[in-house]
Amino acid sequence: MNNASDSWWRSAVIYQVYIRSFADGDGDGTGDIAGLRSRLPYLADLGVDAVWITPWYPSPLADGGYDVSDYRGIHPAFGTLADAREMIAEAHGLGLRVILDIVPNHTSDRHTWFRQALAAPPGSPGSPGSPGSPGSPGSPARERYIFRDGRGEDGSLPPNDWHAAFGGPAWTRTADGQWYLHLFAPEQPDLNWDNPEVHAEFESILRFWFDLGVDGFRIDVAHGMAKDPALPDLGLPEFSVLTGPGQDDHPHWDRDGVHDIFREWRAVADGYPDRRVFVAEAHVRPGRLAGYLREDELHTAFNFDFLKCPLEAGPLREVIDRSITELAAVGAPATWVLSNHDETRHVTRYGRARTGVQATFRDRRLPTDRALGTRRARAAALLMLALPGGAYLYQGEELGLYEVEDLPEDALQDPVWERSGHTVRGRDGCRVPLPWTGDAPPFGFGPPGTVPWLPQPADFTSLTAEAGRADPASMLRLYRHALLLRRTDPGLRGEEFHWLDSPDGTLLFERGPGLLCAVNLSARPLPLPDARDPLLASGPLDSDGLLPPDTTAWLQRRTA
Numbered sequence: 001m002n003n004a005s006d007s008w009w010r011s012a013v014i015y016q017v018y019i020r021s022f023a024d025g026d027g028d029g030t031g032d033i034a035g036l037r038s039r040l041p042y043l044a045d046l047g048v049d050a051v052w053i054t055p056w057y058p059s060p061l062a063d064g065g066y067d068v069s070d071y072r073g074i075h076p077a078f079g080t081l082a083d084a085r086e087m088i089a090e091a092h093g094l095g096l097r098v099i100l101d102i103v104p105n106h107t108s109d110r111h112t113w114f115r116q117a118l119a120a121p122p123g124s125p126g127s128p129g130s131p132g133s134p135g136s137p138g139s140p141a142r143e144r145y146i147f148r149d150g151r152g153e154d155g156s157l158p159p160n161d162w163h164a165a166f167g168g169p170a171w172t173r174t175a176d177g178q179w180y181l182h183l184f185a186p187e188q189p190d191l192n193w194d195n196p197e198v199h200a201e202f203e204s205i206l207r208f209w210f211d212l213g214v215d216g217f218r219i220d221v222a223h224g225m226a227k228d229p230a231l232p233d234l235g236l237p238e239f240s241v242l243t244g245p246g247q248d249d250h251p252h253w254d255r256d257g258v259h260d261i262f263r264e265w266r267a268v269a270d271g272y273p274d275r276r277v278f279v280a281e282a283h284v285r286p287g288r289l290a291g292y293l294r295e296d297e298l299h300t301a302f303n304f305d306f307l308k309c310p311l312e313a314g315p316l317r318e319v320i321d322r323s324i325t326e327l328a329a330v331g332a333p334a335t336w337v338l339s340n341h342d343e344t345r346h347v348t349r350y351g352r353a354r355t356g357v358q359a360t361f362r363d364r365r366l367p368t369d370r371a372l373g374t375r376r377a378r379a380a381a382l383l384m385l386a387l388p389g390g391a392y393l394y395q396g397e398e399l400g401l402y403e404v405e406d407l408p409e410d411a412l413q414d415p416v417w418e419r420s421g422h423t424v425r426g427r428d429g430c431r432v433p434l435p436w437t438g439d440a441p442p443f444g445f446g447p448p449g450t451v452p453w454l455p456q457p458a459d460f461t462s463l464t465a466e467a468g469r470a471d472p473a474s475m476l477r478l479y480r481h482a483l484l485l486r487r488t489d490p491g492l493r494g495e496e497f498h499w500l501d502s503p504d505g506t507l508l509f510e511r512g513p514g515l516l517c518a519v520n521l522s523a524r525p526l527p528l529p530d531a532r533d534p535l536l537a538s539g540p541l542d543s544d545g546l547l548p549p550d551t552t553a554w555l556q557r558r559t560a
């Protein structure tokens with residue numbers, strides 16, 4: 001593959017493959033590597049630079065694979081290591097880089113280490129041989145995780161008041177009476193990153209996959225790996241993400257200790273002659289992301305502020321400015337993302353009255369105008385793809401897929417559903433298997449007769465890749481055209497970017513020489529600047545050549 005440019009990652013468009021739902025090669029209803037291989041030409045054709053594959057390792061799938069039981073293998077439902085090796089080579093042959101998902105905050109409760117921990121004696125505080133987290137019980141096998149005695153006279157109360165992301169307390173008691181920490185499901189015990197053995201193990205895992213040829217890693221819960229060893233109470237009524245001010249020195253989010261880990265990881269990546277990269281999933285307060293992207297740490301990070309921003313000109317301009325400026329200060333490019341496997345699909349979000357309300361973990365069903373959402377999603381895609389830096393696409397957004405909010409309750413698999421006592425449906429609605437062809441399930445997701453692991457709605461007929469290819473006005477054709485221009489138009493290369501004046505509710509910016517992007521999020525049609533020809537627009541201009549509401553256009557300076 002072409003490794004000529006060492007800085008490909010600075011402007012890469014990276015396509016997220018949620019492997020269970022992408023394409024099923026063997027008809028068991030679950031996506032797999034064979035399915036992915038068969039669709040690599042589609043991805044190359046779409047014009048993306050890389051794929052990010054969500055965890056494909058052996059796993060009981062208590063959290064869709066984010067509960068890894070063996071970091072050096074492949075889940076048998078997804079294929080074999082040999083399949084993975086061939087897939088990587090084929091992707092490279094098509095000019096696509098491959099990024100894997102690494103899950104270092106926690107393992108599965110079926111991981112050998114956790115089984116050993118449960119089988120080991122609890123130990124006693126300060127016992128010899130303990131790598132020594134203050135207050136920890138000290139049995140070496142338990143020191144790889146975070147085990148503690150409980151509170152109360154008989155230790156029957158959890159060691160502190162932390163809450164788990166999917167609901168309930170962040171502690172589970174073991175048969176011998178000790179408790180272990182899990183910031184997510186009980187099947188996902190948190191690792192103890194104060195233990196050097198954990199560092200050594202993950203460096204070895206990184207090398208294992210780098211040696212196999214992968215180009216980088218997306219780091220799951222990068223902001224959660226370091227914990228305050230004193231494990232102080234939080235005093236909060238429920239689980240919270242780090243968003244607001246006044247959360248300095250949080251005992252388990254965004255602690256400075258994570259940076260030591262990432263400096264070690266960067267040294268591992270830099271030990272390879274060709275560029276290997278990291279992207280952080282780090283939910284942090286404004287101003288903190290740049291710390292992860294210092295020269296000797298990670299390369300890029302997801303921009304969740306952009307994803308969560310209401311689709312309104314003022315807030316968007318603020319987020320865009322802040323992102324570019326903050327990250328430029330450490331020499332890192334900005335990135336942009338509209339959807340992923342944890343969030344309500346943006347066609348649905350943008351079809352709601354308050355477009356900034358997103359969190360799938362908590363969202364209830366809200367009235368949605370899908371046609372409006374689709375129009376806005378098209379406008380948002382052209383905005384995102386015109387911005388300088390990298391962009392992340394979530395599988396199916398190029399088809400215009402929406403959140404499937406009426407999955408039958410007995411089909412729901414996200415642990416959020418159970419853990420919330422059936423009050424929050426969770427993230428399955430954005431994980432429904434992709435429709436590729438045909439007019440009935442499985443829509444080419446697998447061979448005829450395949451029953452997809454989540455049911456596909458009947459109206460996916462009009463959203464298949466096949467239908468998209470045939471319709472010049474489809475979302476797929478828009479994405480393909482935009483990605484082609486991103487590769488070929490010099491105006492979209494480089495990191496040049498500046499705002500031009502435009503009416504309230506609209507955005508206008510210039511990229512490289514001669515290329516403008518106009519976004520109309522106001523209620524009135526927007527006159528386009530003179531002497532510019534539309535290169536691509538997310539919807540038709542009106543009969544006077546004005547840009548209608550909820551529409552974006554790329555414009556090029558007219559040559560005399």
Ligand code: BGC
Nearest residue numbers: 063066184220221281341342
């Ligand atoms: C992943 C989620 C997962 C969680 C726990 C995340 O942020 O994106 O899908 O449930 O980490 O691993």
